[in-house]
Amino acid sequence: MTKEAIDMPQKGGFSFDLCKRNDMLLQNGLKMPSFLKTGTTIVGLIFQDGVILGADTRATEGPIVADKNCEKIHYIAPNIYCCGAGTAADTEAVTDMISSQLTLHRYHTGRESRVVTALSLLKSHLFNYQGHVSAALVLGGVDVTGPHLHTIYPHGSTDTLPYATMGSGSLAAMAIFESKYREGLSREEGVALVAEAIRSGIFNDLGSGSNVDICVITKGQKEYLRNHMTPNPRTYVSEKGYSFSKKTELLSTKITPLRETVVVIEGGDAMEE
């Protein structure tokens, strides 16, 4: 029997070529790798007087929670905020960049920024990077033309919607919105609905968790409700604090605060050459 070694082109469907090898590895004690996820649940909705944005506060590094209380609602302009899902560095960098560009634009035009301006800037930046800047955003704000809510995907496509969800918890949050959203919600109803949608993501999605952040934007005013809800408190804290084991002999103690205190002098002299 001759052995043939031709590379067959992939026909689709399942390939079981590596099953025997995997079984052998498991028997030899290898731990199967776990999957990685970009966590987050971010939502936005339009209510009677403006826009409400919501986000969870968990930042993950693979299976580890890197930050239990991070801020995912980013400032773009006094009247425009943006929730970000995907790679944290990308969302942070792209929203900061567009926020700076808009500040310069405001000085140039002398007018309040418009949401569609932020939208166009974000969309063209993300399209230019063809999806490699992994930032999925929910952009909301109120300007002279009224309240606006947009979603922006990493490849640069945008949608304009009355309610939107993004991130790994978006399906859980969208289920809540699709069943309970209606037009003309009041502020209390809107905040309650957004909080419920984020909680749904927090409890049903592994990549989302900790607290609920909310931002309410109306004409001429914004309210950033940081940690509006904390449904995951740390229930037990040991009273003893940290102590060394019995056999350790404590020789000396030196405590160095990590931040130096800085003294600020008001009205000092100008620097001279």
Add this chain to the structure above:
Amino acid sequence: MDPTAGDLNGEHSMGTTIIGVSYNGGVVLGADSRTSTGMYVANRASDKITQLTDNVYVCRSGSAADSQVISDYVRYFLHQHTIQLGQPATVKVAANLVRLLAYNNKNMLQTGLIVGGWDKYEGGKIYGIPLGGTVLEQPFAIGGSGSSYLYGFFDQAWKADMTQEEAEKLVVKAVSLAIARDGASGGVIRTVTINSDGVTRKFYPGDEHPLWHEELEAQNSLLDILATGTPEPMVS
């Protein structure tokens, strides 16, 4: 991880069914409203018929990002062209601007477009611009994944010199047939009619589509039962 959710940050494509039909006096453009990422419907009420000028619209299919960027550029060029020309742009010029972008960037773009409109020189015109950047002036054009199910239908049902009502009915019927068979098309049916009088937008929600073979009547949402307060307890 739920296999149906796919990659939620993946490339957005509009599965889509898009149609453009010309009649005696203008054109009717029609589209579904579903934008999907893998198996998840990212937007169930998108507007795929985008304005380029007052008298020219474009139906977008394929990659959402690519088609949005092309429409934005062409709208910008047409605006400048209109100022320089001193009168409304013709449908032919709009279609050719779209074609220049689609053909010259064919390796990087994945979008099929149908440009339709009315101008005073040629009347109502439809131009189909599929992947690759060909421009083809046609009495009617279909595109998107759902169009596969409509080639036979149009061969039989389309005829020259229809009235506006006949053309609109044909477009709505065709989109609803495609929605019935294509998983990547769905939602509502949007139509835009363009003629010498201007532009009219129409909207047909899901429960107003005609029903086809084995399709069931639209049920009232079970949420209405929940809203009444005392749902029937489940009995096994």
